[in-house]
């Protein structure tokens with residue numbers, strides 16, 4: 001593998017007890033396992049044609065769940081499409097996610113988006129989109145709005161290493177610096193933007209150092225270390241909440257799987273590189289620590305995995321039993337009230353359905 | 361009632377909304393200290409302070425992305441893009457994000473941002489201070505597109521835009537910012553969306569236009585009246601939603617239609633109107649629908665007066681249409 005000068009050496013993981021209690025750590029670990037079990041199942045489901053597409057998060061669980069657990073319930077998350085661990089840690093029910101993956105009538109998004117592009121207002125998890133980086137400026141705006149309302153709310157934007165080249169990365173960090181926005185920029189540097197390696201994304205030694213140019217701190221953290229991530233995000237949250245402004249965090253991780261189910265990573269990266277990073281599998285690292293702390297053993301771990309897989313099966317089963325989206329909902333939610341034109345198009349659509357010209 | 365120019369009416373509309381609702385704020389380049397390069401936001405910083413009048417860094421995607429975040433949170437941001445010609449760095453935020461938030465979240469995240477932007481030619485602005493690209497926005501589901509042509513409509517439609525629940529592109533014909541004055545109601549008097557304005561009643565030809573073309577078309581109609589041609593002039597005011605009923609009723613009466621806009625012809629809004637008439641008023645038509653528009657060239661500098669529809673071109677088209685068939 002190519003050695004990135006800014007890449008953190010895999011230091012010994014931070015021990016539990018620093019910020020997360022043993023119980024909290026175990027709870028976080030459960031979510032990590034659930035996320036991994038979901039990924040494993042969904043990759044299979046996609047191959048079987050039972051879901052159309054999937055974006056795996058494997059390898060990034062400690063970064064996502066460590067970050068999410070450092071947030072408060074009232075904080076706002078602006079995710080990209082790879083934030084399964086964040087969604088689960090925020091409390092989004094697995095079943096809701098499976099409804100979304102299938103895009104059925106149980107999906108609160110009404111089947112409007114590809115799998116993984118979800119959002120749940122109830123969990124302050126803003127709806128994701130495909131264009132890279134757009135959520136970064138939006139997180140800044142929401143942070144300014146929260147400050148105007150005097151709400152004790154911090155916003156956090158999740159994005160990848162590729163997004164650091166986007167217009168909105170620059171605009172968002174610049175605005176946040178100028179207005180001292182209570183925002184956290186959480187970059188998961190998973191080393192690849194589809195086939196483009198991190199060192200070709202930017203000539204900067206680290207992504208974190210880009211924060212210097214905007215006048216606020218940037219920190220590099222080992223994103224396979226749950227505790228290190230949790231501490232970095234807790235610190236950034238404290239800074240934001242106390243009026244000290246934004247922080248950029250670069251969590252160094254690795255995407256174990258393909259970019260998405262449409263991608264074949266063997267075209268651009270070596271298996272040896274993947275194997276190298278798998279030695280730092282965040283789940284393995286967390287498990288070793290929990291065993292060391294005496295809160296987990298092999299038997300309980302096996303049970304925990306079984307429960308996670310069963311939970312995935314239950315969520316899938318429920319989603320597959322749920323009816324498809326009603327065709328007429330195609331015309332809902334374009335505006336608060338449909339325009340006359342939409343009313344007319346819907347009537348035409350209903351007529352074509354009734355006459356059997358088109359079929360649901 | 362107060363006699364105001366169009367840009368003053370915009371200013372009063374902003375002031376009114378900001379006085380009535382603490383969630384309304386404005387952001388954009390030079391909107392604070394400088395009061396906007398056209399002075400549309402003059403006095404707002406003094407009255408409402410920096411928290412509600414944000415001079416932003418020079419980044420359109422930053423302005424719109426930030427406004428979107430504010431709107432998701434529940435504020436009512438009114439973003440100014442200094443010239444419509446410079447909106448493209450924010451095009452992604454507008455088309456991919458703003459227009460789609462409500463839909464893509466299944467209704468969970470309405471996103472109500474008003475984007476005000478001076479647009480159109482006639483000020484010797486060349487390629488990059490003149491264009492009329494309303495059709496890009498009309499073509500994007502989820503955006504409302506509003507264009508006032510009088511001071512009263514500028515204020516009244518802006519107030520409706522600010523209190524709407526959906527994103528609104530509020531395009532201001534800068535050529536008539538100061539050349540048009542009129543009585544404007546004081547207070548929170550709103551003009552509804554989706555209703556065209558009958559500028560001039562007539563029986564022979566229907567002429568549809570909006571923005572800075574309204575004074576041009578009105579002058580042409582007055583001149584044609586002397587020749588015995590009675591033109592009905594309709595100001596569309598809101599392109600989305602469109603007042604189809606008013607358009608169809610007029611053409612059912614006259615049987616003849618001319619569409620006038622500054623924007624280039626190919627795929628311009630006039631094409632949509634012509635299609636509408638072909639679909640829904642075909643049997644009322646006594647003559648081909650005619651378009652008087654900008655040409656399919658980039659916007660020129662020295663020759664802008666030849667590019668823009670003027671009284672002569674409009675008169676010629678209306679006369680020809682009135683006599684056709």
Ligand SMILES: Cc1ncc(C[n+]2csc(CCOP(=O)(O)OP(=O)(O)O)c2C)c(N)n1
Nearest residue numbers: 082130131132160161162163190192193194
């Ligand atoms: C503006 C834009 N350009 C291109 C794409 C196509 N695309 C999807 S994901 C991706 C790479 C993103 O990499 P990164 O930001 O590092 O995030 P990751 O997928 O690795 O989590 C690209 C090029 C896109 N979605 N948006």
